Amino acid sequence: MAPKKLGLKQRYAHMTRGLDWETSYQPMDAVYPFDSFEGIKIKDWSAWEDPFRLTMDAYWKFQGEKERKLYAVLDAFAQNNGQTGISDARYANVLKLFLTGVSPLEYQAHRGFAFAGRHLRGVGPRVACQMQSLDELRHVQTQIHTISHYNKYFDGISEFRHMHDRVWYLSVPKSFFDDARSAGPFEYMIAIGFAFEYVLTNLLFVPFMSGAAYNGDMSTVTFGFSAQSDESRHMTLGIEVIKFLLEQHPDNLPIVQKWVDKWFWRGHRVLGLVAMMMDYMLPKPVMSWKEAWEIYFTEAGGSLFTDLARYGLKVPKYADVATAEAEHISHQNWAIFYQYTHAAGFHTWMPDKAHLDWLSEKYPNTFDKYYRPRWEMWAEMEKQGKRFYNNALPQLCQTCQIPMGYTEPGDPTTIAFRCSEVDGETYHFCSDGCKDIFDGEPEKYAQSWLPVHQIFQGNCGGATVPDVLNWYRMNVGADNMDYVGSPDEKLWNEWHAGKVRDAV
Amino acid sequence: MTVQIKTIDLEPKRHTFGHIARRLGGDKPATRYQEATLDLQATDNFHYKPLWEPEYWHYDTRKTAVVMEDWYKPLDPRQFYYATYNISRANANQAVERNFTFVEERDLLGKLDAALKAKLISGLLPIRHLHWGSNMNMAEACQRGYGTAVTAPCIFSAGDHLGMAQIVSRIGLLLDEQTGAALDTAKDAWMNDPAWQGVRRLIEDTFVERDWFHLYVAQTLGVNAVLLDLVYKHADAAWGPAAVPVAMLTEFMADWRAEEGKWSDAVVKTVAAESEANKALISGWAKTWIDRAEAAARPLATALLGDAAAATAAADAARTRARSLGLSL
Amino acid sequence: MAQIASITLLHNDDARPIIEAILADNPGVRVLNMPGAVKLDRDDELVINRASVEERLGRSWEPQEIQLVLISMAGNLDEDDDHFTLSWKH
Ligand SMILES: [Fe+2]
Numbered sequence: 001m002a003p004k005k006l007g008l009k010q011r012y013a014h015m016t017r018g019l020d021w022e023t024s025y026q027p028m029d030a031v032y033p034f035d036s037f038e039g040i041k042i043k044d045w046s047a048w049e050d051p052f053r054l055t056m057d058a059y060w061k062f063q064g065e066k067e068r069k070l071y072a073v074l075d076a077f078a079q080n081n082g083q084t085g086i087s088d089a090r091y092a093n094v095l096k097l098f099l100t101g102v103s104p105l106e107y108q109a110h111r112g113f114a115f116a117g118r119h120l121r122g123v124g125p126r127v128a129c130q131m132q133s134l135d136e137l138r139h140v141q142t143q144i145h146t147i148s149h150y151n152k153y154f155d156g157i158s159e160f161r162h163m164h165d166r167v168w169y170l171s172v173p174k175s176f177f178d179d180a181r182s183a184g185p186f187e188y189m190i191a192i193g194f195a196f197e198y199v200l201t202n203l204l205f206v207p208f209m210s211g212a213a214y215n216g217d218m219s220t221v222t223f224g225f226s227a228q229s230d231e232s233r234h235m236t237l238g239i240e241v242i243k244f245l246l247e248q249h250p251d252n253l254p255i256v257q258k259w260v261d262k263w264f265w266r267g268h269r270v271l272g273l274v275a276m277m278m279d280y281m282l283p284k285p286v287m288s289w290k291e292a293w294e295i296y297f298t299e300a301g302g303s304l305f306t307d308l309a310r311y312g313l314k315v316p317k318y319a320d321v322a323t324a325e326a327e328h329i330s331h332q333n334w335a336i337f338y339q340y341t342h343a344a345g346f347h348t349w350m351p352d353k354a355h356l357d358w359l360s361e362k363y364p365n366t367f368d369k370y371y372r373p374r375w376e377m378w379a380e381m382e383k384q385g386k387r388f389y390n391n392a393l394p395q396l397c398q399t400c401q402i403p404m405g406y407t408e409p410g411d412p413t414t415i416a417f418r419c420s421e422v423d424g425e426t427y428h429f430c431s432d433g434c435k436d437i438f439d440g441e442p443e444k445y446a447q448s449w450l451p452v453h454q455i456f457q458g459n460c461g462g463a464t465v466p467d468v469l470n471w472y473r474m475n476v477g478a479d480n481m482d483y484v485g486s487p488d489e490k491l492w493n494e495w496h497a498g499k500v501r502d503a504v
Numbered sequence: 505m506t507v508q509i510k511t512i513d514l515e516p517k518r519h520t521f522g523h524i525a526r527r528l529g530g531d532k533p534a535t536r537y538q539e540a541t542l543d544l545q546a547t548d549n550f551h552y553k554p555l556w557e558p559e560y561w562h563y564d565t566r567k568t569a570v571v572m573e574d575w576y577k578p579l580d581p582r583q584f585y586y587a588t589y590n591i592s593r594a595n596a597n598q599a600v601e602r603n604f605t606f607v608e609e610r611d612l613l614g615k616l617d618a619a620l621k622a623k624l625i626s627g628l629l630p631i632r633h634l635h636w637g638s639n640m641n642m643a644e645a646c647q648r649g650y651g652t653a654v655t656a657p658c659i660f661s662a663g664d665h666l667g668m669a670q671i672v673s674r675i676g677l678l679l680d681e682q683t684g685a686a687l688d689t690a691k692d693a694w695m696n697d698p699a700w701q702g703v704r705r706l707i708e709d710t711f712v713e714r715d716w717f718h719l720y721v722a723q724t725l726g727v728n729a730v731l732l733d734l735v736y737k738h739a740d741a742a743w744g745p746a747a748v749p750v751a752m753l754t755e756f757m758a759d760w761r762a763e764e765g766k767w768s769d770a771v772v773k774t775v776a777a778e779s780e781a782n783k784a785l786i787s788g789w790a791k792t793w794i795d796r797a798e799a800a801a802r803p804l805a806t807a808l809l810g811d812a813a814a815a816t817a818a819a820d821a822a823r824t825r826a827r828s829l830g831l832s833l
Numbered sequence: 834m835a836q837i838a839s840i841t842l843l844h845n846d847d848a849r850p851i852i853e854a855i856l857a858d859n860p861g862v863r864v865l866n867m868p869g870a871v872k873l874d875r876d877d878e879l880v881i882n883r884a885s886v887e888e889r890l891g892r893s894w895e896p897q898e899i900q901l902v903l904i905s906m907a908g909n910l911d912e913d914d915d916h917f918t919l920s921w922k923h
Pocket residue numbers: 106109135136139227
C-alpha cells in the first residue's frame with residue numbers, strides 16, 4: 001500500500017517547522033543577540049504564516065529549471081550577437097546604470113537576508129529569508145552574466161564594481177542599502193522585504209524590463225522577468241513580515257510606521273534613477289514613469305495600505321508628495337545628469353523630436369510648461385557648439401545624497417532646500433522627507449560618506465575633476481560625455497552601415 | 505546573384521570586467537564562476553556603522569582572528585555559482601526522488617519491526633536538528649564572512665543542510681505513516697535523550713561563536729567530519745535489516761559530504777597556509793572541536809552500536825584529514 | 834476604491850493555459866498586455882484553479898509550478914494543492 005499523500009501545508013509544516021528548538025545549553029538571547037534592541041515585541045513566533053511553502057527540493061527543482069532556461073537565452077543571445085539587434089546603442093546606457101547602480105544592491109540584499117535568515121528567532125521567517133538570500137545572489141550573478149556580453153562591446157560597464165564604491169551618483173543606491181544593512185534585522189525586513197520589495201521593485205522590474213523587451217534586449221528581459229518571479233516570493237515575505245509584526249503587539253505599530261515612512265521615502269528617491277531610465281534612456285519608451293507610478297504605487301499600493309489600515313498602519317508620510325513628484329522627477333534627474341555628463345559613467349543626450357512629443361503626451365501637466373523649453377534650448381546650444389556643462393561640484397542632500405536639484409512641492413520653479421543643525425554643524429536636505437529621516441537618526445546620517453565632501457577633503461584621488469575621474473577608473477572620452485561622438489556611437493554606426501551594406 | 509560578405513566587425517573591445525582582468529593578469533576571457541565571484545563584495549567607503557555592532561563595518565576583515573592578505577584566495581574547486589549550484593542539486597534530488605519512490609513502493613521502512621523503527625526514530629531522525637543547527641552556522645558564516653569566494657558557497661551549504669534536514673524529515677514520515685508522530689518523538693530525543701545531549705550542547709555552543717572563521721572550522725571539521733560522518737558513514741551496523749534502505753535514503757548526504765568536503769578542505773588549507781599565525785589559530789580550533797565532537801559522539805555511538813569505537817574512528821579520520829590540510833593537532 | 838488583486842505572467846506558451854484558466858474562472862478580470870508580459874487584475878480576488886489549468890494543459894499540474902512563469906502579484910496569497918488565490922478579503 002502506498003502511503004497517502006500529504007497536503008502541501010501539512011507536508012511543509014512537518015518538514016520545516018519542527019526543526020527549531022529552544023536552546024538550553026546556551027541562553028536564547030546569546031544565540032540571537034541582535035533581535036531585541038529595536039524594541040519590537042514578539043509574543044509567539046509560531047503564529048508566523050508561510051505563504052509560499054517551498055521545501056528545498058522544490059526550490060532546487062524550480063530554480064534549476066529557471067536557470068537552465070535563462071542561460072540558454074544568454075548563450076543564444078551571445079552567439080547571435082544580439083547586441084547588434086537592440087533598438088539603438090543609446091539603450092546600452094540603461095544597462096550601464098543598472099549594473100553599476102542596481103546589481104551591487106542585489107548582492108547587498110543577498111548578505112542582508114543571510115543576516116536576517118540567521119538572526120530572526122522564528123524558523124518560518126528564517127527559512128524564507130535564506131531562500132531570498134540565495135535568490136538575491138542569483139540576481140546579481142545573472143545580471144553580471146547577462147551584461148557581461150554587452151561589456152565586450154560597450155563602454156562604461158567594465159568597472160562597475162570599482163565605481164559602485166566611489167562614483168558620486170552611485171553613492172545614492174549604495175547609501176540606501178548600507179542604511180538598510182546597518183539597521184537591525186526587523187528594520188531591514190521592513191526596509192527591503194516590505195518597502196522595497198513589496199511597494200517598489202515592481203516599478204523597476206515589470207515596466208522597465210518590459211521596456212527591455214520592446215527595445216530588442218531579449219537577454220535582459222529574460223533575467224528581469226526571471227528574477228521577478230523570485231520577487232513574488234519576496235514581496236509575499238515582506239507583506240507577511242509587516243502583518244506579523246503588527247499582529248504581535250500594539251507597541252510595534254509606531255516603530256513600524258516610522259520605518260515604513262522612512263523607507264518609502266528612501267526608496268522613492270533611489271527609484272528616481274529608474275524614472276529617468278524609463279522616460280529618457282529607453283530609445284523606444286514603453287510606459288512613462290508617471291503611468292508606472294499610477295499602476296504600481298497608487299493602485300497596487302492603495303490596495304495594500306487599505307488592507308493594512310485595519311492594523312492602524314497609515315499610508316506612508318509624503319506619499320502625496322511623491323505622487324506629485326512623479327510628474328517631475330524623471331525630467332529633473334535627466335537634467336542633472338545632462339549637466340554633469342562629464343562626470344557620469346554613461347552617456348546622455350537630448351531627446352529627439354519624436355521622443356519630446358511622446359513626453360509631451362505623457363506629461364501634459366508639466367512637460368511643455370517646465371521642461372520642453374529647456375531641452376530645446378540645450379539642444380540649440382549644442383548645435384551652436386555651446387553645449388551646457390555644470391562645472392561646479394553640487395551640494396548633496398545629506399540623506400539621499402542626490403544633488404540638490406528638486407523643486408518645492410507645488411512650485412516647480414523653486415529649488416527646495418531644507419537644513420538641520422546638530423552639534424554646531426549644518427546639514428542640508430533636498431526635501432522634507434529627507435530632513436525628517438535625518439532628524440530621526442542624526443547620529444546615523446551625520447556619518448554619510450558624501451562624495452562631494454570627500455572630494456573636498458582630498459579622499460578621492462585629488463583636487464581636480466580629472467584626478468577624481470581617474471580615481472573612479474573612468475575611461476574619459478569613452479565612458480562619459482554625450483552619446484553623440486562617443487565610441488559607442490561610432491561602433492553602432494559601423495555595425496549599422498555593415499548591415500545596410502549586407503542588405504544591398 | 506552575389507554572395508554577401510559579412511562586413512560587420514564583431515571583434516570584442518574587451519573580454520571581461522576590469523576587476524576580473526586585473527586578477528587574471530590581463531584582459532582574457534573569464535569563466536562565469538570568475539565573473540560571478542571575484543571581488544563582488546563591496547570593500548570601501550561604507551556609509552554607516554551597523555546599529556547592531558558598531559565596532560565593525562558590515563563587511564569587515566576583523567570579524568575573524570585569521571588574517572588574509574586576499575580573501576579571494578580560498579576559491580571553490582567546484583566553481584559553483586548560483587546556476588551551477590542549483591542545477592547540480594536539482595539533479596541530485598532526482599536520485600533522491602527515485603530512492604524514496606523505491607523504498608515507498610516496497611514499503612521497506614513501514615514493514616520493519618517496531619523495535620527497529622523505534623531505533624531509527626531516536627537514533628537517526630534527531631540528526632535533522634543537527635542539520636538545522638548547521639544551516640544556522642553556514643548562514644552565519646555567509647553573513648559575517650568576508651569576500652564572495654567564501655561567503656557564497658556558505659549560503660549554498662546552508663541550503664544543503666536545510667535540504668538534508670528535510671530529507672531526514674521525509675524518512676520520519678515514512679516511519680509513522682505520515683502522521684508526524686515520529687518527528688515529535690525524535691525531537692524529544694534531541695531535547696532529552698542522554699545519547700544526544702553532548703551533540704546538542706556542542707551545536708548550541710557553536711551558535712554563540714562570533715568569530716566566523718572559527719565557526720567555519722568548528723562546523724566543517726567538528727560537526728561535519730565527526731558527527732555527520734559518524735551517523736552517515738560509521739553507523740550502518742546500527743540499522744540491521746534497514747541498513748540498505750537507510751543508505752539509499754541518505755545517499756544524498758554521502759555524495760554531499762564527499763563533494764562539499766573538497767570545498768571546505770580547500771578553504772581551510774588555503775587559509776591555514778597563509779601564515780604561521782593562521783595555522784596556529786586554525787590548528788587550535790580544529791583540535792578543540794574535533795576533541796569535543798568525539799566526546800559528544802561517544803554516547804551516541806554507544807547507543808547506536810553498543811560501544812564508542814565508531815566515534816573514535818570518525819574523530820581519528822577527522823584528525824587525519826585536518827593534518828592533511830597542513831594543521832598540526 | 835476597490836482593492837485590486839493582480840497577477841503578472843510571462844506571455845509565452847507555458848503560461849497560456851494558466852492565463853486561459855484565469856480568464857475562464859474570474860468574471861470581470863481585466864487584461865493589460867505589455868511587451869513580454871500580461872497583467873491580470875480583478876477587484877478583491879483572483880483565483881487560479883488547479884483543475885482548470887489541468888483541463889487546458891492535458892496533464893497534471895501543481896500550483897507551485899506557477900513559479901516558472903510568474904512575474905509579479907498583488908494580494909494576500911493562499912496557496913494549496915488545488916488552488917492559488919490572491920485576495921484582499923478577510
Ligand atoms: Fe533581487
